[in-house]
Amino acid sequence: MVRSPLFPECELPSGYDRAAILERLGRVLDPELDEPLLQLGFIRSLEIHDGHVFVTLQLPTSWCAVNFAYMMAEDIRHALLGVEGIGAVSVQLGDHCAAAEIEAAVSAGKPFADAFAGEGGDGLAALRGVFLRKGFLSRQERLLRELREAGCSAAVICSLRIGEVTPEAETFVIRQTGAPQVKGGSAETLRRYLERRAEFGHDLGPNARLIVDPGGKPMPVERLEAYYRDARTVRVSLEANGAFCRAVLAKRRATAGGADVQS
Amino acid sequence: MYSHDGHDIFVIDGHMHFWDANPENWKTRHGESWIKCFHAFHSGLSPADEVWAFDKFCRYGEEVLVNDLFRSGYVDMAILNSTYLYEFYKNGFNTHLQNSVIKAKHPDRFLLCGSFDPRDEEAGFDAFRRMMAEYPISGLKLYTAEWRGGSRGWRLNDPWASKYLALAQESGVKNIHVHKGPTVYPLSADAFDVRDVDYAATDFPDLNFIVEHVGLPRLDDFCWIATQESNVYAGLSVAMAFVHLRPKYFGEIIANLLFWLGPDKLLFGSDYAIWSPKWLIDKFMAFELPEDIKQEYHVDLTLDTKRKILGENAARLYGIDIPAQSAKLRSDAIAAKRAG
Numbered sequence: 001m002v003r004s005p006l007f008p009e010c011e012l013p014s015g016y017d018r019a020a021i022l023e024r025l026g027r028v029l030d031p032e033l034d035e036p037l038l039q040l041g042f043i044r045s046l047e048i049h050d051g052h053v054f055v056t057l058q059l060p061t062s063w064c065a066v067n068f069a070y071m072m073a074e075d076i077r078h079a080l081l082g083v084e085g086i087g088a089v090s091v092q093l094g095d096h097c098a099a100a101e102i103e104a105a106v107s108a109g110k111p112f113a114d115a116f117a118g119e120g121g122d123g124l125a126a127l128r129g130v131f132l133r134k135g136f137l138s139r140q141e142r143l144l145r146e147l148r149e150a151g152c153s154a155a156v157i158c159s160l161r162i163g164e165v166t167p168e169a170e171t172f173v174i175r176q177t178g179a180p181q182v183k184g185g186s187a188e189t190l191r192r193y194l195e196r197r198a199e200f201g202h203d204l205g206p207n208a209r210l211i212v213d214p215g216g217k218p219m220p221v222e223r224l225e226a227y228y229r230d231a232r233t234v235r236v237s238l239e240a241n242g243a244f245c246r247a248v249l250a251k252r253r254a255t256a257g258g259a260d261v262q263s
Numbered sequence: 264m265y266s267h268d269g270h271d272i273f274v275i276d277g278h279m280h281f282w283d284a285n286p287e288n289w290k291t292r293h294g295e296s297w298i299k300c301f302h303a304f305h306s307g308l309s310p311a312d313e314v315w316a317f318d319k320f321c322r323y324g325e326e327v328l329v330n331d332l333f334r335s336g337y338v339d340m341a342i343l344n345s346t347y348l349y350e351f352y353k354n355g356f357n358t359h360l361q362n363s364v365i366k367a368k369h370p371d372r373f374l375l376c377g378s379f380d381p382r383d384e385e386a387g388f389d390a391f392r393r394m395m396a397e398y399p400i401s402g403l404k405l406y407t408a409e410w411r412g413g414s415r416g417w418r419l420n421d422p423w424a425s426k427y428l429a430l431a432q433e434s435g436v437k438n439i440h441v442h443k444g445p446t447v448y449p450l451s452a453d454a455f456d457v458r459d460v461d462y463a464a465t466d467f468p469d470l471n472f473i474v475e476h477v478g479l480p481r482l483d484d485f486c487w488i489a490t491q492e493s494n495v496y497a498g499l500s501v502a503m504a505f506v507h508l509r510p511k512y513f514g515e516i517i518a519n520l521l522f523w524l525g526p527d528k529l530l531f532g533s534d535y536a537i538w539s540p541k542w543l544i545d546k547f548m549a550f551e552l553p554e555d556i557k558q559e560y561h562v563d564l565t566l567d568t569k570r571k572i573l574g575e576n577a578a579r580l581y582g583i584d585i586p587a588q589s590a591k592l593r594s595d596a597i598a599a600k601r602a603g
Binding site: 060063095229232236243247 | 293296297299300303304306307308479480481482483486487501505508509512515516519522523
């Protein structure tokens with residue numbers, strides 16, 4: 001089973017690339033909260049038998065939305081199938097209200113729309129798109145907040161190029177020609193923002209603008225304030241929702257007792 | 264009545280329930296898992312000494328409710344948000360039929376919500392008219408994610424929903440509470456997507472739409488709609504519960520609502536018995552927006568604003584004259600027993 005600070009209890013049989021498993025699993029997000037499942041504590045266990053991985057996904061309640069539960073299970077499967085030596089992935093959802101249907105569909109690689117056709121199911125691509133965009137705005141709001149706190153004016157924020165912002169240890173530093181060097185904010189905030197921009201296929205070359213809209217267009221200075229206010233509300237919505245889910249899950253774990261995977 | 268520095272604050276609990284989730288009433292396993300999910304919300308976000316055992320939570324009964332709301336909980340009036348869930352509970356979860364019993368005993372204390380289901384189409388019109396004629400219905404509670412046969416929900420902009428809203432308006436209903444909250448069971452898109460409210464609010468400018476749970480986890484989408492539509496209001500249940508465990512987010516949620524909607528459109532709700540008004544109101548009254556949030560959003564949660572949220576805004580929507588209603592309540596059975 002896997003052992004890591006995020007995932008302390010699992011040990012794997014020899015012959016599997018533990019780092020690759022953790023790295024890939026660590027990238028699977030709750031699409032609605034835009035947070036890694038491992039950090040949310042939603043991954044309860046992981047075992048491998050003869051190349052077949054069994055992952056237990058425990059959500060805060062048995063009524064967590066079926067479409068999002070399906071997406072998480074599907075993403076876990078895709079992430080782990082790419083690891084050498086892993087030939088099959090089963091995601092188990094415990095007492096979730098649609099556990100059996102989701103487990104069967106995901107294991108068979110059956111799309112949500114087919115699995116839940118009788119339930120008004122439809123493709124999930126549009127829904128994924130909406131939440132990737134919300135995640136983008138939320139990540140960007142944190143970066144914008146840090147840039148403002150670092151004393152950057154709207155004009156500076158909109159003029160920054162990716163190459164002028166460099167991670168250094170836990171922070172990032174801003175170096176613009178003809179201006180004094182400025183300590184920016186958290187390197188993790190910058191990394192998460194650029195990660196989502198890479199997923200969107202934005203130009204991330206050193207001369208590309210740092211702050212763009214979700215479509216990759218540069219931000220006009222006069223638009224920044226209103227844009228920031230909107231992004232702020234998106235960030236609060238996502239974070240508050242995440243706090244709600246964590247509180248409910250924590251209580252569920254405490255009530256159920258026993259050893260748990262801690263985030 | 265909540266008393267602050269000698270001044271009374273009239274409290275309307277805009278969202279509460281008198282449910283029957285006794286095991287005998289469970290129709291399928293979903294009846295059990297539904298109430299367990301509510302109990303998880305209850306125990307996950309309540310202060311430790313306010314957490315109920317599961318048995319009590321399934322069916323707390325009339326006396327406990329009256330006490331928790333009106334005697335210890337500061338509430339003057341409460342809006343019974345009827346919820347049906349006939350697919351999960353044999354007699355329904357807390358239908359207007361069940362709720363009307365407690366309303367009849369304390370007529371000045373409760374405002375009763377009825378409902379409609381557009382999937383009844385034309386066949387349901389007579390039943391809706393009968394409900395309006397036979398029960399003292401003040402508002403409607405719509406639950407767009409309710410299961411029905413093979414259907415897993417409906418939307419406010421469905422053609423039949425518009426016909427029912429028109430019928431409701433003819434019947435004299437002004438206030439429509441719409442449950443848009445933590446996702447439960449979805450259509451493929453998103454059963455708690457709030458955007459359908461936008462269409463209905465535009466088509467029915469004389470109706471008020473109170474979006475319960477402020478659309479959480481869709482707070483952002485809710486704010487955009489409420490900013491555009493003058494007849495969209497924020498029901499604060501669920502959001503209120505953050506005041507205890509996550510006051511930082513409570514402050515940020517309230518600041519956003521004040522920023523986008525202003526102080527006149529926010530309505531207190533406990534979602535009783537998921538959370539209880541006594542501790543919610545104690546903590547809400549003690550809560551102040553942190554200085555950095557005030558400065559960033561240019562809003563404040565003043566005593567006046569708290570008074571609006573706790574009762575004045577709902578009183579305005581429901582046409583309640585607070586001094587006259589307070590006088591009436593001072594001599595009802597609940598007040599008499601409280602004084603005794």
